[in-house]
């Protein structure tokens with residue numbers, strides 16, 4: 001069995017489902033979402049949020065899907081700073097996490113912990129490098145203090161927009177790469193897709209106010225390469241299964257975990273169009289998810305585009 005890296009803090013893990021929280025506390029394992037990894041002794045589990053916050057935590061880490069971030073931020077009310085791990089645009093509002101936080105919890109010390117980090121590998125104590133992004137220097141320091149040790153390296157960034165755009169867009173691009181690999185289009189095609197995808201991600205991020213160099217970093221290129229090529233990725237798996245001709249509802253049921261790219265694709269396209277940013281790969285993925293084109297037609301659309309300067 002895998003084992004978590006050393007836990008140096010008292011951690012209270014809140015889960016919304018009382019039965020699941022009780023089972024995790026009793027069996028010391030998250031059998032539904034992370035089987036085979038024993039919970040460290042210093043982690044306790046509860047379904048009672050007030051109890052989880054009672055001790056006055058130094059840091060709250062939100063590890064829900066993007067769809068739950070707004071509700072979690074509204075429900076915390078506490079003085080503790082908050083980091084979230086979710087990667088995406090909120091469906092409906094089309095907002096990034098830091099935009100949701102500004103609207104729901106103005107003044108809260110908060111930020112994002114992102115970068116290439118498959119949960120199973122982190123839980124197994126394998127080396128990983130992440131990036132914490134926040135305008136708040138004390139929060140960045142606190143995150144580094146909490147997580148930078150042993151197998152984890154935590155880099156700091158003052159570009160939350162870039163880090164969040166990277167985390168959101170790479171999921172959409174990983175679906176495209178899954179399609180490419182599912183259709184067995186070869187390694188050249190995959191490298192081209194990742195490279196041109198990075199160009200799209202960078203264009204959108206810069207138009208939204210991000211710094212270009214963020215996209216050469218862990219939350220940009222780093223997470224894009226991991227998610228687009230790593231078979232542990234749920235988003236990549238969505239693409240692989242779409243290439244097999246499976247329908248989206250069936251794929252999501254089979255997955256049993258969130259694939260944020262499915263929910264972010266529409267917003268990526270909308271925000272890009274509003275800013276006059278060209279994102280043909282993301283647009284193609286959106287059309288595929290909407291059932292407007294199939295996997296082969298998506299590739300044809302991309303290949304038929306006019307020649308242009310790199």
Ligand SMILES: NC(=O)C1=CN([C@@H]2O[C@H](COP(=O)(O)OP(=O)(O)OC[C@H]3O[C@@H](n4cnc5c(N)ncnc54)[C@H](O)[C@@H]3O)[C@@H](O)[C@H]2O)C=CC1
Nearest residue numbers: 016033063064065066068085086087117118119257258260
């Ligand atoms: N799994 C991974 O390797 C990584 C995931 N992420 C991001 O973290 C976020 C969560 O991903 P996973 O945990 O992998 O998804 P998952 O689908 O495996 O698990 C989702 C968890 O969130 C809980 N949840 C769902 N809706 C909720 C709500 N409304 N309120 C409270 N809890 C809720 C579920 O009960 C479950 O425990 C996503 O945005 C993902 O992109 C980021 C880095 C790595």
Ligand SMILES: O=C(CO)COP(=O)(O)O
Nearest residue numbers: 115116117118233234235
């Ligand atoms: O964000 C991730 C790794 O950094 C996980 O990617 P998936 O959600 O595609 O599994």
